[in-house]
Amino acid sequence: MKKKGTPPTVSEVARAANVGTTTVSRVINGGERVSPKTLAHVQRVIDAMGYRPNQAARVLKGHRTKTIGLVIPSIADPFFSSCAEAAQAVAQANDSLLIVTASHNDPHSELENLNILISHRVDGLIVAPANSQSEGLRELLKSLSLPVIAVDRPVADALVPSVVSDNFKGARFGTQHLIEHGYKRIVCLTGESTLFTIHERMRGYRAAMESAGRAATLNTSVKDYRSAEYAIQSMLSGPNPPDALFTLKNSTTIYAFEVLQKLNVSIPKTIALLGFDDFELASTVRPSISVIQQPVEEIGRVAAELLFEQLLGIRSVTTQSKVKRARLVTLETRLIQRNSCGCSPSN
Amino acid sequence: MKKKGTPPTVSEVARAANVGTTTVSRVINGGERVSPKTLAHVQRVIDAMGYRPNQAARVLKGHRTKTIGLVIPSIADPFFSSCAEAAQAVAQANDSLLIVTASHNDPHSELENLNILISHRVDGLIVAPANSQSEGLRELLKSLSLPVIAVDRPVADALVPSVVSDNFKGARFGTQHLIEHGYKRIVCLTGESTLFTIHERMRGYRAAMESAGRAATLNTSVKDYRSAEYAIQSMLSGPNPPDALFTLKNSTTIYAFEVLQKLNVSIPKTIALLGFDDFELASTVRPSISVIQQPVEEIGRVAAELLFEQLLGIRSVTTQSKVKRARLVTLETRLIQRNSCGCSPSN
DNA sequence: AGCTGATTGGAAATCGTTTACTTGGTTTTG
DNA sequence: CAAAACCAAGTAAACGATTTCCAATCAGCT
Numbered sequence: 105m106k107k108k109g110t111p112p113t114v115s116e117v118a119r120a121a122n123v124g125t126t127t128v129s130r131v132i133n134g135g136e137r138v139s140p141k142t143l144a145h146v147q148r149v150i151d152a153m154g155y156r157p158n159q160a161a162r163v164l165k166g167h168r169t170k171t172i173g174l175v176i177p178s179i180a181d182p183f184f185s186s187c188a189e190a191a192q193a194v195a196q197a198n199d200s201l202l203i204v205t206a207s208h209n210d211p212h213s214e215l216e217n218l219n220i221l222i223s224h225r226v227d228g229l230i231v232a233p234a235n236s237q238s239e240g241l242r243e244l245l246k247s248l249s250l251p252v253i254a255v256d257r258p259v260a261d262a263l264v265p266s267v268v269s270d271n272f273k274g275a276r277f278g279t280q281h282l283i284e285h286g287y288k289r290i291v292c293l294t295g296e297s298t299l300f301t302i303h304e305r306m307r308g309y310r311a312a313m314e315s316a317g318r319a320a321t322l323n324t325s326v327k328d329y330r331s332a333e334y335a336i337q338s339m340l341s342g343p344n345p346p347d348a349l350f351t352l353k354n355s356t357t358i359y360a361f362e363v364l365q366k367l368n369v370s371i372p373k374t375i376a377l378l379g380f381d382d383f384e385l386a387s388t389v390r391p392s393i394s395v396i397q398q399p400v401e402e403i404g405r406v407a408a409e410l411l412f413e414q415l416l417g418i419r420s421v422t423t424q425s426k427v428k429r430a431r432l433v434t435l436e437t438r439l440i441q442r443n444s445c446g447c448s449p450s451n
Numbered sequence: 452m453k454k455k456g457t458p459p460t461v462s463e464v465a466r467a468a469n470v471g472t473t474t475v476s477r478v479i480n481g482g483e484r485v486s487p488k489t490l491a492h493v494q495r496v497i498d499a500m501g502y503r504p505n506q507a508a509r510v511l512k513g514h515r516t517k518t519i520g521l522v523i524p525s526i527a528d529p530f531f532s533s534c535a536e537a538a539q540a541v542a543q544a545n546d547s548l549l550i551v552t553a554s555h556n557d558p559h560s561e562l563e564n565l566n567i568l569i570s571h572r573v574d575g576l577i578v579a580p581a582n583s584q585s586e587g588l589r590e591l592l593k594s595l596s597l598p599v600i601a602v603d604r605p606v607a608d609a610l611v612p613s614v615v616s617d618n619f620k621g622a623r624f625g626t627q628h629l630i631e632h633g634y635k636r637i638v639c640l641t642g643e644s645t646l647f648t649i650h651e652r653m654r655g656y657r658a659a660m661e662s663a664g665r666a667a668t669l670n671t672s673v674k675d676y677r678s679a680e681y682a683i684q685s686m687l688s689g690p691n692p693p694d695a696l697f698t699l700k701n702s703t704t705i706y707a708f709e710v711l712q713k714l715n716v717s718i719p720k721t722i723a724l725l726g727f728d729d730f731e732l733a734s735t736v737r738p739s740i741s742v743i744q745q746p747v748e749e750i751g752r753v754a755a756e757l758l759f760e761q762l763l764g765i766r767s768v769t770t771q772s773k774v775k776r777a778r779l780v781t782l783e784t785r786l787i788q789r790n791s792c793g794c795s796p797s798n
Numbered sequence: 799a800g801c802t803g804a805t806t807g808g809a810a811a812t813c814g815t816t817t818a819c820t821t822g823g824t825t826t827t828g
Numbered sequence: 829c830a831a832a833a834c835c836a837a838g839t840a841a842a843c844g845a846t847t848t849c850c851a852a853t854c855a856g857c858t
Contacts, residue, residue: 110596111596113844113845114844114846115844115845123807123808124807124808124809125808126806126807126809126846126847127807127808128845129846130806132845133846137805137806137807138806138807139805139807142807154594156566156569156570157844158511158572158843158844158845159507159570159572159845160506160507160508160510160572160843160845161507161511161813161843161844161845161846162844162846163507163845164505164507164508164511164813164814164815164843164844164846165844165845166812167845167846169507170571171571178536179532179535179536179539180529180532180533180535180536180748182529182532185527185529185532185535186527188532188551189525189526189527192526192551192552192553193553196552201550201552201567201568201571202550202551202552203518203549203550204539204549204550204551205539205548205549206536206539206543220548221548223503223505223506224517224518224548225505225507247501249457249458358732358735361735362735365737383732384730384731384732385730385731385732385736388705388708388709388732388736389732389735390712460813460814460815461815462814462815470837470838471837471838471839472814472815472816472838472839473816473817473837473838473839474836474837476815476816476817477837479815480816484835484836485836485837486835486837489836504815505813507813507814507815508813508814508816508843509815510815510843511813511814511815511842511843511844511845512816512842512843513816513843514815514816
């Protein structure tokens, strides 16, 4: 075990072992075409010197960097960190590393991050685009020669394959579920948002209401506790108050829940609550909150798998068409029935 | 904007711009010693060709990889993902990328991850050691020539600088707080754990109880809802039931909360609850749960800052001694008073 | 013994960038 | 007016691993 200083190189190892660099290289890469005893000897020297091949040199010779990039709005966000965890696992299974950067939903920062990652010669990229329409992003993607997968939000025109959960169907199903359980006045709440996901969910809500012959009521002004309080209070004191709330994102769900608790409105007796997207403690609060759950880790996993599939099979035309076929992977959501919408399971 | 194919190189750019490679290189790196008009011209060509320098080649010439590695138990864990987010931000500010890997608290996997990162020639490492004592880790660290910072859990003998929150003081303070507010029988609950953090917290609880002349009661068997139910129920039906619970980790806090709710035990009237470590919805449940909060992002931030400090200032002896002085950075926790332990703030 | 053929090991080119050293041309100055 | 100083820009040699080709060795044959 060597102490400090500059890391040893192949030739140093070769000299120490009294062999050529070729032999050392072969030992490193599986030991083909090397006699068992030299192999053992060289391996011993390698271990003794604490030698580790320099990836940069390897990459320079035209090899993979064994590195993929992930650009997400925030690392701390539970949704994206679960995604990242799953993607990292797949990367590891494919002998690769995952580099994570946060765009904070800023298209400019996103572009910068992507450029840096490309400069580092990552083998592929997974991106949750800050903005599906962003011209900068689209231009970059067009000029790119490496595989890219979008997650959570597709890029306009399916420029790259995307993996998303079925926000539309999920929201429609959730709304239908409320309708079927007899709720008469179902109001949809969310923070004002231009995000693709929220947009799809609103569409799903509207579709379900429409096909049931109901009037859709959407309130997109719930940004914080205050606005939630205002919105809910005025609805309750107004004419024709809602008997069910469908909240389209976690923060909105939480605000609504808090407000209802504070106002001593009984859930689900007076008002039912159904949230889109699950969060750790939706099951812990009393009453526990029913939600439409997204297959979070699956999104990250499938995206990474798709990426490596593309990475490993660039040769065959068959693969290309296969990839072309799957420009948009839509993963199913499911309803987690808890106690907040009058459709209690066992407990 | 070039279409696809292999990425352009310096010499290609040089040829296209009718200059030497040196000039191109100079333009890339700030444009010193290049006339304004050639600079502009070369820059134009670079943009036109979509040229991006190959980091691998740059690294090979002995430069930083502008890359740091982070090895944590889990990426999806809120604590560590916040850490990661903060570390990434610092990395970005230092023009570097963050590579994240998950060890799942397995020392073997941890070692493997570290080796891979080292092979990729990361400039430095941040690790949350799976096991402070691990011989493999200690040996690796000793043989290493790059800066490493430990987070959350120090490495034995302060082999590398560590950034941790003050688990001992936090737990002692929390316990003292409960004592001061008149709770007579304060029981400490946690999952059985050999983790450094939990150990420190137990030590803190014991210290506080001891110096108050109380008998410490620790139950380390709360691993899931079932075991929590059993533990709490038997304590409640036994002689001398507790009037306060101090839970040492989030999962334990949640289980205890759920069980108390289920048993219709009033919080904090019958039993008070204080948790160690904060989580998003501790403030949302009713009653909201008071906790000892760790400076989560600060840990990640300080660790990364320390790393870059070491990375940038290897020259001066002053800096070395400064680093030596700060082998263990202990960050203060604070008590977040909510409604679960009889010491309610305003609401 | 000498030849064949398989097997193992080595020398050298290569990847794309940086950088020490030159070159040629201009400007300043004694 | 010549010499010194200066500046932009180019040439070529690294960096460390892979890889192609070639050389050497040795066993097994005839």
